[in-house]
Amino acid sequence: MSRIPVRLGAVIVAACLLFTSWSAVTPRQASALDPIAGYLMAHFTGESSTGQQIYLAQSTDGLRWTDLNNGGLVLRSTVGTRGVRDPALVRSPAGDRYWVIATDLCIGCGQSWSDAQNNGSRHLVVWESTDLVNWSAPWLLNVAGAIPDGRNAWAPEAIWNPDTGDYVLYWATNASLNGVMKHRIYSARTANFRSITTPQLYINRAGTQGIIDTQIVEMPPGVGSYRYVRSSGDGQITLEGSNSILGTWTNLGNLSGIGLNGSQVEGPMWMRFNARNEWALYLDQYASGRGYLPVLTTSPSSPTSFRLPASGSYNMGGTRKRHGSILNLTTAEQSRVLGRWGNNAQVNRIQSYNYQDRYVRHANFDVRIDADVSPPQDAQFRLIPGLTGGAGAVSFQSVNFPDHYLRHYGFDFRLEANDGTTTFAADATYRRVAGLADSSWASFQSFNQPDRYIRHSGYVLRLDPITDVQGRNDATFRVTT
Template sequence: MPAVLSRLAAIFVAACLLFTAQVVTTPQRAAAADPGYLMLHFTGEGSAGQQMYLSHSADGLHWNDLNGGAPILRSTIGTKGVRDPALVRSPDGSKYWIIATDLCISCGQSWSDSINNGSRNLVVWESKDLVNWSEPWLLNVAGAIPDGRNAWAPEAIWDPETKDYVLYWATNVPLDGRTKHRIFYARTSDFRTTTTPQIYIDRPGTQELIDTQIVEVAAGVGNYRYVRASGDGQITIEGSNSILGTWTKLGDLSGIGLTGTAGTTGTKVEGPMWMKFRDRNEWALYLDQYAIGGGYMPVTTANPSAPGTYQIPASGSYNMGVNKKRHGSIMNLTAAEESRVLARWPSTPAKRLQSFNFQDRYVRHTNFDVRIDQNITSDDAKFRLRPGLAGSGTVSFESVNNPGYFLRHANYDFQLVRNDGTAQFAADATFRQVAGLADATWSSFQSYNHPDRYIRHYAYQLRLDPITTATGRGDATFRVVN
């Protein structure tokens, strides 16, 4: 009997050890191992703040500014400013679009101008891979609206019923001499042409509505397939089972403790932006605290159609990064998309190129020409040293304030030129960083496709020349500094 008990005990211990080993060694999915989230946004007023910025998060709550905190795209058309962007992915993942408000406050436009006689256009970019973007174009969406004064805060959602996009935005059509923004919509398949705009959301009387965003909710969560959050004095929550069907008001977020100016609650936020956590049945609704200049903060819920379930996360449970993040769009990334985005826009610090023989001068661009000038600290003299466009072990110089534009030689002269994606451009914009020709502790930059030539300045202009003299060696030597 004791032997039997001893044997049973041994078996029991072995089983426990086996179970313990299985518990310990079973792989646990870490949140950071899954693809993360991409936020497209603007940062504030002025020509620099009203451009396209990207941030990345592994968990949807802690955000890192990409591209060293600099814009990834800059509008060169319309008002030359962009706000309120939406990031749209085609159902098959083969195309992406950015659609944004054509608006530049404090850089040529006042709020009164933009409200009463603003741009009727949206700014649109297109991409096949989320990192290489077309030149922007203007899409006139409000020109066909009688007495339509502007076009703000665009959004778009794929409609599976009609196999195209419902594009919706706010336009001011005055009522009884007062402004009245309401939401219009049109259909589009390519963001180049649209159907005739129709009223989508029109609040009673003089109540205005500028911001709204729709999220599709999985079956089994709440009673509605679609939920939209709208900034119409507070954040109003509505539900529907069809994008263009009947919407039911479910409540608002005025009671959850969002503080605005003068102690008011729930009424001083705008720009609702949805995000679904990929690892659990929980959503974040990001809200822009415009009244206190606070930028985005999240509220969370397990049921978007139940306003009473929204909660403000505990202090310290989220971090928005360095840049202020304002009215934008969040995309759940695939692994391939995340890899491409993080490779294209790492947080590479901005650098300057200091001349060796004129040490008070730095390489800078002006009107897209390139030269060395004295004591330049502006973004015109700041570049990101990217991995060379044409080959490994090389560098290319991307402008900080004109993202997508690189130092490129043509006929041995230098200009700042937008990357057109061609092999010729890549070769012309690629250099080998070698020991300085005048001082080995500095650097010189040898042309990739003309290896007998180096970047040098001549009469303060940047050129690509053979170097044969002591003066040339000094002209072709630079120091990479912060």
């Protein structure tokens, strides 16, 4: 988010525990399951309705980033304001479940900064996954509705708390307290990001000074004097230390010594480098519009240890990365993520055999074949490994709605968001076979209705048994690039 009213900066950043941090306190550590190999960043890109969605980038060294999904969005919000900012990636301590939590806000989609600050959504948007690539439908989590005079909910973060065996979820809300209206950080406990305990005031700066962006990272034993370090955007980039997430925090200083303050940078985003005790604190240079800058340190609790990066030592990729979150990836996680969204995933069109000027496309989430499709992305798909069905199975992932897939329902076709169920996966999976009308083309047999194939009828896609020449022609397609 960007400076208030231009500031919703909310770094949601990696609040979810830099994997090598909070996971270390559980018996079954995610890090023990598989070697760590790379980094995944979730972020948004700008103020448009498309920019205010979830994007991903990957890095092998933590400093040079590659945009995934060919720079396209990965998750789109279909709830609340239908826009999201400041995503936080959360991994369970066991490494078997993941969440994305984000601010429910879409500036320029019928909502102004004044609206968002004084009468915005009191909800967060949440997605859930068991593998980092197949995500549930999003849901709304009301976090600020119980805060007296709470006006919004911005910049969520979450961290596993070993003292209570659940997550501390924290965010900024603009509210009046003791006659002062400003943004403060509130917190609540949750086990599943579907319900929370009663929100409590978590961080409150003196006087009229507000605070929106804050993020916590856990330190390994032997590094610094504190188990946790907190970085916040509150007029400075302030560092604090504590030995308990919900305990007392000590002010350690700020980054003004290296020439960085809250009028220049915001959205602090922690990242621990794999296999060594060194950290990058990414800061968004919002004042100059230059995006993220990694500030490096071997001792996050010591403000004097931070240093600016050498010229040319980092590259943020092709898209502007706005406040987000970084997760350290295991080898298996990275393989899954790159397999789904790596830039080698080809963009295809599906051409009709008997109407060769027409291509499969979605229109208002219905599916048909049309000529001269506009925008062209409505007729573009990625044929990815099937959501179920094993080797040889495929699913059709939309390019401009990448969390949506071609799915049959009542033998009609829809473009729908993956809800994570086995029923959806089966309905959205097909077996590619030789074309029924021409073996040099292709036909697509349903995974869970194997006597039926994708075909068009009256230009509308259907799932039908194929019994005659007309049906074979209608059920034959060419996959083109």
